[in-house]
Amino acid sequence: MIKKTILSLNALVLYSCAPNPPEVKGPESITFRIETIEEKLSKDSLLQMRFYIEDLKIDTAYASSESLEGQIRRHLLENNMSSEGNYSTYAEMIKQMMEEYRTLNGEEEINQSWELSQSLQVVLNENGLFGLQSSHSSYTGGAHGNTFISNQTYRLDNQNLLTLDSLLIPAKKQEFIAICESKFRQEQELEPTESLDAKGFWFKEDRFYLPEIFSYSPAGLSLFYNSYEIAPYAYGIIEIRLSKEEIAPFIRGEYILAAAPTSAL
Template sequence: MKKNFSVFLIFFGTIGFLSCGEADYEKAKIKFGIMKYEKQSEICDSTGCAKIVLEYPAIKTSFNSAVKDSLEAYIMNTLLENYSQQLKLKSLDEMAKVFMADYVGAKKDFPDYTIPWEINNTISVIYNSNSIVSFQSELYHFTGGAHGNSGVYFSNFNSQDGSKLLLSDLMNSNYKSELNKIAEKIFRKEKKLDPSASLEAEGFWFADNKFSLNENFGIKNDGLVFYFNFYEVAPYAMGPTEIRIPYSEIKSLIKQEGLLNKVLDELTINN
């Protein structure tokens, strides 16, 4: 079976004049390029086909091999689990082979089947410094049915040792109650809900009818972003929910000696 295949590697560079301190800061950061991986089944016309389109970061330079290994493992595992977590696939080519074979099998079982299958996944670096690197994975996966599966997932890592970061690593102890209060005000405003309205009555599925953030969060220049995917806290028809919390509203909750406070310092230096 003949397949179209292309891999592109694009590296980013920085142009401009930096002061000595800024130059040292830039030098310490992990440098990323972008990889693109595309494959499709032999016939891709009105009879339908299967297609994979992936875009993801490639580490160009890293001052620490352990960090490089950790981040590369996260990126590859995220891509390989697009199709199946049970198969324990070892490479993108192996995933593509299984995906295409399953599509061909579906076409053999149902000769009139013309619905295309698709895996589309983009992993982006949304924050990168010498303290924290934050990734966002946007996924769309369709293998038949009423609609495809889509999602947005964040992962955050310590840039110095490659360890994955949880909210509790970044915030003061007993932060949850206050953070949830701040986030709920934003949530209700965006959803146009009265402050006293029942979340359950409005169609949301929070446990015990009480708003609570999840651990699906990313780090950006202007604050933290949380994301609830389809079916997580509401029916599919209500869509996903994104909540952005400015650093100015949670500064008192951030660990003074933690990595997120270093992010605020870094943002101050660069502004």
């Protein structure tokens, strides 16, 4: 009995002295490069289609770097998908759009060339966060093309795609919305209680709400309403900008960033 007790105590001591498993952490920032894909379709020296696509490549090697790069690319491809599009690579997207153009051109001659472009800007790469803003433009006939902005903001430790709500302190969200509405009304030259609907905006039930698309950086926060989201095409993309100082009281502590030296939103 004594020997068994001693063995048990020794095992307990060894177990308690064993090092804890290391906590898995992502990098504070990553190195990356932006590569360009350019394709054209011409017939009899006439330009029919043109593609200009910027793609992100992550150079920093860590446990989930490939997963993050793939997730970013999937979101970018989704932003370029037409109602009939279904592709997993840029090569598939270009091939499918070219085939669609040839089919339509065979049925009735298309006198206008099609275009698709995607440009990228890394707006955040510190504090374990990575933010990528993308601008997408396309023209496939009609009175005008379509342009819109998208954004992806990730935690590098778990590749979670952050929403605006995940950045904000829940108890202060309504106050934050009120500040954003005040800025919106000032920029659109609206009185504090003036009807949004009467001025041509399409807010449901004539009540202001925040957009889903945002860009978070050391300089502050930008909110984007894309064309046709809350107003006619002529309004273009509507942006609400808030400085780092303005958003500081509303951001969760874990997502507070260092001040931007010279960069702007």
